[in-house]
Each structure stands twice: as structure tokens, then as C-alpha cells.
Amino acid sequence: MRCACLPLESLLAPWMSLRRTEEAESLPEVPEVYRARYSALPAAQPLPPLLVLALSQASPGVPVRREQAFRRSRTNFPNHFLHSASQGQDALGEAVYYFEADGEGVVQRVFVFWPLGVLLEGPPNFCHGGCGASLLDDAFGAFTNTRLRSMGLSGQAVTAYLHVDYKAPTPLPGAAVCAATLDRVEGRKVFVRGELLVQKPDGTLQASMEANALFVELKEGFASMKK
Numbered sequence: 083m084r085c086a087c088l089p090l091e092s093l094l095a096p097w098m099s100l101r102r103t104e105e106a107e108s109l110p111e112v113p114e115v116y117r118a119r120y121s122a123l124p125a126a127q128p129l130p131p132l133l134v135l136a137l138s139q140a141s142p143g144v145p146v147r148r149e150q151a152f153r154r155s156r157t158n159f160p161n162h163f164l165h166s167a168s169q170g171q172d173a174l175g176e177a178v179y180y181f182e183a184d185g186e187g188v189v190q191r192v193f194v195f196w197p198l199g200v201l202l203e204g205p206p207n208f209c210h211g212g213c214g215a216s217l218l219d220d221a222f223g224a225f226t227n228t229r230l231r232s233m234g235l236s237g238q239a240v241t242a243y244l245h246v247d248y249k250a251p252t253p254l255p256g257a258a259v260c261a262a263t264l265d266r267v268e269g270r271k272v273f274v275r276g277e278l279l280v281q282k283p284d285g286t287l288q289a290s291m292e293a294n295a296l297f298v299e300l301k302e303g304f305a306s307m308k309k
């Protein structure tokens with residue numbers, strides 16, 4: 083029987099080997115809510131098929147809007163754990179962030195596509211659990227901070243706790259989409275939940291990890307964090 087899943091090459095290429103060109107390229111202006119941390123996708127960069135699949139399953143019939151897809155601005159965050167230190171041909175590839183907002187522009191969900199190389203291994207041929215937790219934490223942070231900003235708040239919140247349930251192994255090499263959304267808000271406390279989605283051999287998506295987290299909006303912002 084023919085496998086219904088997306089071929090691995092289409093999952094990984096060109097994102098695994100992509101080299102950043104944002105510094106040299108003139109990219110479209112990004113809305114203010116996202117601008118501090120994200121840059122637009124270059125015109126030549128297609129949306130990853132796995133991301134499109136996850137979006138179409140989460141919101142059937144809702145058109146995918148390319149202008150809601152971004153890359154992390156590496157220029158602004160050259161020391162970032164996921165976007166700099168862990169990037170490489172066989173490690174993490176280039177992430178694509180897709181934000182869904184409501185009619186008032188308030189961010190409701192984020193989906194983050196990641197190409198996963200063989201150097202992320204924990205169990206043989208599968209992703210390290212700590213790596214998956216980091217990807218979920220990053221998606222939760224992206225969701226929380228952009229949501230806060232989209233509501234006119236600081237957008238400066240950090241993880242207080244992160245709970246991850248590992249439901250199935252995450253294959254390598256491969257690709258995953260982290261999905262994050264709001265659970266509830268209590269004052270400065272933002273409770274977030276989500277999952278890490280991978281594609282099964284039959285083509286359907288499966289949550290290999292489920293997670294929930296508490297983010298706390300800092301009283302005086304990142305600048306107040308002391309060493």
C-alpha cells in the first residue's frame with residue numbers, strides 16, 4: 083500500500099538547509115505586534131506542507147494566510163538556544179511561526195513548524211525528550227508574549243512551569259509542528275496548553291507530546307531579570 087504521508091524531502095527541504103538571507107534581502111514589513119521578534123518569510127520560501135496540513139486540520143476551510151507566517155529574527159537574538167545554538171544541517175532547521183488572531187487582532191493560537199535532524203536524538207532514531215520540551219516551551223512563549231502584546235500588554239512573560247506528557251516517540255529525521263493556545267488567564271498568570279504534532283505513516287497527524295504551562299508576566303519586564 084502506498085504511504086499517504088508527505089515525502090520526507092518535502093518535509094525537510096528546503097528548510098533544513100536554508101541559510102538566512104534576511105540581512106541581505108528586503109522583506110515585507112511585519113505588523114508591530116510581531117516585529118520585535120519575527121521577520122517575514124522571503125518571497126521564495128514556501129509554507130512547509132506539514133504546517134499547512136496542521137492548519138487545515140485545526141481550522142478546516144479557513145484559508146492559510148501567508149502574511150501570518152514568520153521566521154524568528156536571528157539578527158535580534160543571535161544567542162538564542164533554538165534559533166542559533168541548536169541550528170545546523172542535521173540538528174534543528176529553520177522554524178516557521180504561524181499566528182492566528184481573531185477579528186480584533188488578538189492572538190488566539192500559534193503553530194510552529196520545525197525540521198528535526200538526526201543530531202537531536204534521545205532514544206535511537208527518535209527525538210530527545212528535552213528537545214521536544216524546549217520546542218513546546220518556545221511555542222508557548224511565542225504564543226503568550228505575542229498574545230499579550232496583541233492585547234496592548236507588555237508581552238514580557240516567562241515560563242513558571244512546563245508539564246509535558248510524552249505520548250509517542252518523535253521520529254528522526256523528520257519534522258514537527260508545535261501548536262499552542264490559551265487555557266486561561268488569572269491576573270499576571272497565563273495558562274497555556276498545546277501539543278507537538280508529527281505525521282504518522284498513514285498521513286494523519288498525531289500528538290507525540292501534550293503539554294501545559296504557566297507563564298507569568300513580569301512585573302517590570304525582561305530588563306528586571308537579575309543574574
Ligand SMILES: CCCCCCCCCCCCCC(=O)SCCNC(=O)CCNC(=O)[C@H](O)C(C)(C)COP(=O)(O)OP(=O)(O)OC[C@H]1O[C@@H](n2cnc3c(N)ncnc32)[C@H](O)[C@@H]1OP(=O)(O)O
Pocket residue numbers: 118119219220223224227239240241242243270271296298299300301304
Ligand atoms: C521586547 C521584545 C523582547 C523579546 C525577548 C524574547 C524573550 C522571550 C522569552 C520567552 C520565554 C521562553 C520560555 C523561557 O525559556 S523563560 C526561562 C525560564 N523561566 C525562568 O527563568 C523563570 C524564573 N522564575 C521567575 O523569574 C519567577 O519565579 C516568576 C517570574 C515566574 C514569578 O515571579 P514573580 O515574583 O513575578 O511572581 P510570584 O512569585 O509572586 O508568582 C506570581 C504568581 O504565579 C504563581 N507561580 C509562580 N511560579 C509558579 C509555579 N512554578 N507553579 C505554580 N504557580 C506559580 C505564584 O503562586 C503567584 O500566584 P498568585 O499567588 O498570584 O495566585
